[in-house]
Amino acid sequence: MDKGRYQRLVGRLIYLSHTRLDIAFAVSMVSQFMHSPSREHMDAVFRILRYLKGSPGKELLYKNYGHLQVEAYTDADWVGNVMDRRSTSRYCTFVEGNLVRWRSKKQSVVA
Incomplete structure (x- = not known):
């Protein structure tokens, strides 16, 4: 290997x-x-x-919107899952209007 x-x-x-x-x-x-x-x-x-x-041709295309702007959004879900009572937090980041990063994570402990 x-x-x-x-x-x-x-x-x-x-x-x-x-x-x-x-x-x-x-x-x-x-x-x-x-x-x-x-x-x-x-x-x-x-x-x-x-x-x-x-599967060619299935990629994302990023567009130029004429501005260099970075935007980020975040959200939290407090005790959203009634089975384990854990919260979920998430965020996403946009550069020039194009989504470049996102994440969702369930918290490791119950708050």
Whole structure:
């Protein structure tokens, strides 16, 4: 197993996942094994590459709106899940009107 090759491929997939949201979850899963990849992990990377080859033209296009503005929004859900009574916080960031980052996280403790 060539660890360097695995790391280069996954690094390129991470970069590509900014415009190909359909592979973001799969790439996040294979990126967890950067320090000790196995043959199964490399097979998963090749499967992602085969998917990309078979689905061209599905990337996001970022538009230039003529202004350099950064906007961020955040939200919290206090005890939104009645099963475990945990809160969820989330945020998203826009640059020039284009969504560039988002995250949603369930809190680790009950407040």
